[in-house]
Amino acid sequence: MDCWTSSFDVDDEFAKLVLRMNPPRVTVDNNSSRKATLIKVDSANKRGSLLEVVQVLTDMNLVIRRAYISSDGKWFMDVFHVTDQHGNKLCEEDVAERIQQSLGPRARSFRSMRRSVGVQAAVENTTIELTGRDRLGLLSEIFAVLADQKCNVVAAEVWTHNSRMASVVYITDEVTGSPINDSDRLRKIEQLLLSVLMEDRDKRSANSAVSAVWTHKERRLHQLMYADRDYDKNSVNSGTSDRRKALVTVENCVDRGYTVVNLKSRDRPKLIFDTVCTLTDMQYVVYHGTIIAEEPEAYQEYYIRHADGYPISSEAERQRLIHCLEAAINRRTSEGLRLELCSLDRFGLLSDVTRIFRENGLSVTRAEVTTQGSQAVNTFSVTDSSGNPVKSETIEAVRKEIGLSILRVKEDEYAKSPPQESRRFSLGSLFRSQSEKFLFNLGLMKSYS
Template sequence: MVQVLTDVDLVISKSYICSDGGWFMDVFHVTDQLGNKITDDTILLYIQQAICAKGSGRGGGGSSHGLLPCTGPMRMRQVWTGQATLEIAGYDRPGLLSEISAGLAELQCQVSAAVAWTHKGRAACIMYLEDKQTVPGLAEIRAHIASVVEAHHHEGEQWAVRIGDPAGIPAAAGPSQTERRLHQLMCANSDNNFQDCCRIGNTISTDTTQVAIDYCKERGYSMVNVKCRDRPKLLFDTVCTLTDMEYEVFHASISSRSSIAIQEYYVRQKDGCTLNSESDRIRVAQSLIAAIERRVSHGLRLEITARNRLGLLSNVSRALRENGLSIMRAEVKTRGEKAIGSFYVTDVSGQEVSQHTVQMLTKEIEGTATIKVMNQYSQRKPSLQKDISSSNIMLTTVNNNTLVKEKEEEQNGRARTSLGGLLWAQLGKISSNFGPIKS
């Protein structure tokens, strides 16, 4: 459900999740990117169709196949289907993306979209290649790119290159699926092994994130509490991480106070077990911290627009490298004859990009592309320990006895109160505790 809402660019302002006794009720308060109420019927119908198709096993999960397309002001973001998909993961090195895109240009491979993340010295990238007659075989492309990636790694360092049709790569059909796959690649690339975590009791924390895991004995769940700075797509990142680690969310309360987001999950493993072992709790906590922090943008954001052509990504990434800039995160997509790229960059030492460097870069690519500085440089946020510790938000869950009582009354043949009414009554009691969260 969160993936479907993410695909249509909705902002989840608050959420409450409840599922037990064979019933579920998930409530999402959503707006568009400008904070406006959703009034476009095509978007609402798409969400209904996508979620219902997913539940009935007829597809869904964000894929637009067989679904009514969004034609209003807010449209589904680009879906990349029928294209070869290139996945790359390994250690982050200066110029890595530039060398990879140059290798693809040498093979006459046109990149129609690409997303790249870096975190904790690791990097992962997914590229979609246009299917043209000039493109060589997939095996040749993989061999060439593998040689480029291997040259950027020292002996013994882990790296991987994979290429194939979208059907052969899990969840590669759309934007949110691509981001979910990037989470999987980064996790497999061991960017969640934190050496700088602080641990106090059952809480593991960094300067910006806290995760505490407890056992809820009376309910038979593991309770996962996450506190961090609020940001867009936070709910998507945490839910995907728990799901990919094969934990089922039975209850959850999602809220925020000021700039601090609070998420509380009641989970079990798919086999019904809770997080009993110390190693499992540490693994889940570190994976959630990594999922939250790897999407946080550091550096100067540059928006580059140009006419789509073969080798464009190679030219832009080379210009960034030659001006002493390192790419921390990137997203490139094409719309007809136009290519649009967002790049978060720092200098090679991770420091602020000077105004002189930006001017030199602008002058170099002027005439072939348009560059805009979208935000000021943002260093890593200061410690949130004080802010997080002062947050005191009461999170309440629906009493499961309501569902048990309903079932008993039905079996005894007595008149049954509306289940939806009982759940909504519980929701009404906690709604006043919720604040906005930019998920």
């Protein structure tokens, strides 16, 4: 992962001053569109502004159907067409205020970077970060170590891609229910987890770090996997079938001095966040963009430059960006059958459940662990040990052992209708209405075709 230099810190301080003098303006329009709520954001421009807006919309569980982005110069103006998760317009009254707070001068900075295993104390829990080579039973061993060290897992998210694994786990002390602050205990937990990750002598899992910096969980997972080079095409296997593959093109628009990025993939939740997050963390600046994300397909077009103000200058950099965007899209679409576990939460639950998965030859490709009051609500994507679909009799055996009413098969609606491949695509051919020509009519950009 690229690091921010001291000059960027100076730029950040100047950007904060500009924001204090020119606070962001957010308007919510429920009248202009019949199908969606329009959220318009005008603000002084600073690095990462687009990601912060997309991030807060995503965290509010809003679905971005369309977006028009313009941030050339010292000001940026974005228009988002959003709905709730059921496709309805918004009724919430605090949307504008929450977005303004996210962009204001006191907004939390998300530009921190940490290494492969980190342990930090937060306000309500302790956060553990892990990266390593994925293998059968790895998650079971991780949760077994935490249970043995009297750590209660209150939440976690695990991604796997291209034979790599990244995880952010939130724990508390089993007895007190409080964060773990004892440095010696944290160091022991970290070393035990490192020994699990290094069991196959994977050199890339050998680093560890303790940090006191908070970051957004899903952005952090992207950063961890990017730093672990899960985008590397020389790795064993991407774990994503051709039918699910995103289509990405990156070409220079010489007369405008931009690099143009086009993406086409199956539409799904948080897709736009994943791509904008990756562009930002790779230190590319989005100057203009247009997004159409209406099921079953999503199209994104971005006019970008590197943070130094120049477009992509080499074939190696172009290929790297393509591979990184493909990886960012595919990380959330792990192959496998989705299982949902709902039960009363108890200490050691995850250790027991993942042990049963391992003993039955199930490999966990993705996991999301949450605690809602006294209830544990967890989802797992699983395959067999070879990455193939799990046999129905194996699933039923696992369900009987854990509890038929506790563990259920959950249909994944986003595993259907893959986009048809095309050799080349451009959003320019998709614009028909006046609103869709918004940015082009400003004379700031043109469709690259």
